[in-house]
Amino acid sequence: MALKSIREFWVFGVKQARACLFGGFLLSLMVITKYWYPVEGIHRYDFIFLSAVLFQLCLLVTKLETIKEALVIVVFHIVATIMELFKTSDAIASWTYPEEYYFGIANVPLFTGFMYSAVGSYIARVWRIFQFEFSGYPAQKRTLVLVVAIYLNFFTHHYIIDIRWALLGVTVLLFYRTTIYFRVDSSYRRMPILLGWFLVALFIWIAENIATYTNVWIYPNQVSGWQWVAPEKLISWYLLMLLSFVLVSFINRLRVRSPR
Incomplete structure (x- = not known):
């Protein structure tokens, strides 16, 4: 039993690493280029x-990423860039990008969309790798609203009242x-989805x-x-993350278990 638990824990970690492949690459690149960036003539953000x-192209060519997962990244890049343009505008200035860049729009370097895409990529990949199934999942029309x-x-x-706590309550x-x-090895494990989302949000933070x-x-406050x-x-x-x-x-198949 102990060996089985150890094996399952190991398999879980390996699968999570596979799902985090793009996000891990991006974060590692940020850390490395802070301390060592020998490329002349190219801004760090552009690099x-x-x-x-x-x-991303390498993941597609090697089939480590599917076309559907690449589509998720494109969608998230667009959605995120729109939000970034608003949040970094001179009138709002929720955060800033202090370095120079060539590839960008207004105050937003284009690599920023990939940071949000990394979240979407992780969810799409972990969904496939762990073969997600659900019970008690609400109607998708409600989730979309x-x-x-x-x-x-x-x-x-x-501009008006912040309703994030109300949205959290809903x-x-x-x-x-x-x-x-979620299927780790040969059998499925389960978790309340609200707890799972919190753990992912904590990791992102x-x-x-x-x-x-x-x-x-x-x-x-970090200036x-x-x-x-x-x-x-x-x-x-x-x-x-929700x-x-x-x-x-809406892109992956939503496999809902029938009530017993």
Whole structure:
């Protein structure tokens, strides 16, 4: 029994690493180029952008990534860039990109879309690798309405009341009965989906702290020196990750178990 548990834990870790392949590559690139960047004539941000494009092509050629998963990345890149253009505008300035770049639009270097795409890529890949199944999953029309409201709130809360806590409450009401089943080795394990999302959001928040430490982007309170990203950002990442999950559910097959 002990050996079986060890094997299952190992398989789980390997599968997670496979699912995080693109995100891990991107984060590693940020850390490495902060301390060692010998490429002359190319801005660091542009190098990250071109490397991300090349890495994506390699994943497709080697069939480590499917066409559907690449489509997820394109969709997320567009959705994220629109939000980035708003958030980094001079009037809002929620965060800034302090370095120079050639490939970009207004205040947004193009590599930024890949940071959000890494989340979508992870969800799409982990969905396939662990063969997700669900029970108690709400109607997809309701989930779509929820994530549209979440996306709009990222814009509107700068002008009217911020309803993220209300949206979080609606999320709990919709998904508190939902269980996610994932195949680790030969058998399925299960977890409340709300807990699973929190663990992913926590991981993203940790990755965000690493990225801001490498000066890839900075928040206003980090201009004079790096500080930990506020834990409150976990709520933002939780909602954004939920948005990613629901969008992926419309691309991947949603396998719902029948009630017993």
